[in-house]
Amino acid sequence: MTQHKTFGPALHVERAEGAHLHLRGGKQIIDGISSWWVNTHGHCHPKIVEAVQEQAAKLEQVIFAGFTHDPAENLTRKLLSKVRESFENCDGVPLQHVFYSDSGSTAIEVALKMAIGYHDNAGEQRTKVIALEGGYHGDTFGAMSTGERGVFNALYEPFLFEVKHIPYPHKGQEMRTLQWLDKWLNRYGKDTAAFIFEPIVQGAAGMRMYPAKLLKKMAEMCREYGVLLIADEVMTGFGRTGTMFASSQAEIVPDLLCLSKGLTGGFLPMGATLAPRKIYNAFYHDEKAKQFFHSTSFTGNPMACAAALASLEIWDEEPVLQSIQTIGEHHRKAAGWYSARPDITDVRVKGSIFALDVRDDVSGYLSSIAQEIYDFMLDNGVLLRPIGNTVYILPPYCIDEQDLERIYETLWRSLDSLRDEGLQQAA
Ligand SMILES: Cc1ncc(COP(=O)(O)O)c(C=O)c1O
Structure with a gap:
């Protein structure tokens, strides 16, 4: 860039x-930009520094397939409890599982693969994905496919998969967005695997803000057709929009929640994709071919987990x-x-x-x-x-x-x- x-x-x-x-x-x-929106509590917060130093001397990295460790387990418990608390009184199924990766883009790739795989393993081949016009979801190919097409990715356009973009709800044009979505769902709702969106603020599009109520309405419409909601909270997560997660302002629990940036307080690279039990269960099978095929070498990195845990504790200890x-x-x-x-x-x-x-x-x-x-x-x-x-x-x-x-x-x-x-x- x-x-x-x-x-x-x-x-x-x-x-x-x-x-x-x-x-x-x-x-x-x-x-003034939190180092590209990652930093939350300020640079080199002493609590996170200490947590990472301590963890580095104990266990810096280990394979996270078939192995586990305290930092990942403690973080997962803490993260899920924060999510539970934040989405209390919101509409949707509780998020109970976390898949760790290493960036916002990978959190998105994982969510897309989970959404497509979830339907497929349930015997439904849903081949379409919808996204909100103007969105930015990262620069890997899946993430680019779902994002706005423009000068950033024009060169790669022929290599991107097809995604239908819902017209952005500019002020006064909200009905147009809803009508478009209604028409799409009537026609292709049962073929649509997921709707991906940045809730209430589109960051890279230029901090564009749209009403939470409208998102709630779009979410309800999608749910009627079993279209999974992928909330990209890579930027909006961890307080940026005034609540811990922006989706809660629309009173919805997304089916897949993508986090990164502020997850570790902006200290170390880490991505997380949160899913409810039904999505986890769709891949839980006697048949190996039905497993969730995705790996990132540094998944669940202990130092990143320690940083994220310390960061979440700061949320409890400081105002x-x-x-x-x-x-x-x-x-x-x-x-x-x-x-x-x-x-x-x-x-x-x-x-x-x-x-x-x-x-x-x-x-x-x-x-x-x-x-x-x-x-x-x-x-x-x-x-x-x-x-x-x-x-x-x-x-x-x-x-x-x-x-x-x-x-x-x-x-x-x-x-x-x-x-x-x-x-x-x-x-
Ligand atoms: C909303 C959103 N999603 C995804 C990403 C990609 O995250 P990363 O740069 O960590 O891959 C970004 C990055 O700015 C973002 O703002």
């Missing part, structure tokens, strides 16, 4: 602490949800100021996420203002990485008011500078 010819040299990070990155040469930068709420309050205040700017549209906030669109002749990923804002912010000690003409702030939850104010203020100046440049060019 970087054009090396034009992007400039990479910055050399020596260490990090809390919301700050420390560069070689002494410069300090506020990490993390309260911090997210406070970040949201600051964002909403800032949203008020930014909404008054004529060069800005659609200022939006959900949980700890703040986003706005800059008016530009070229909207979307190829807009050149992303680079200009990125450079300006970095020169002024803040890491933001706009997506085309969308600028967003997605900070670690430990960020303090002073750093948040600094981000808003620097972004304001960055937009002024863009505007003045535009005026100069026009003159």
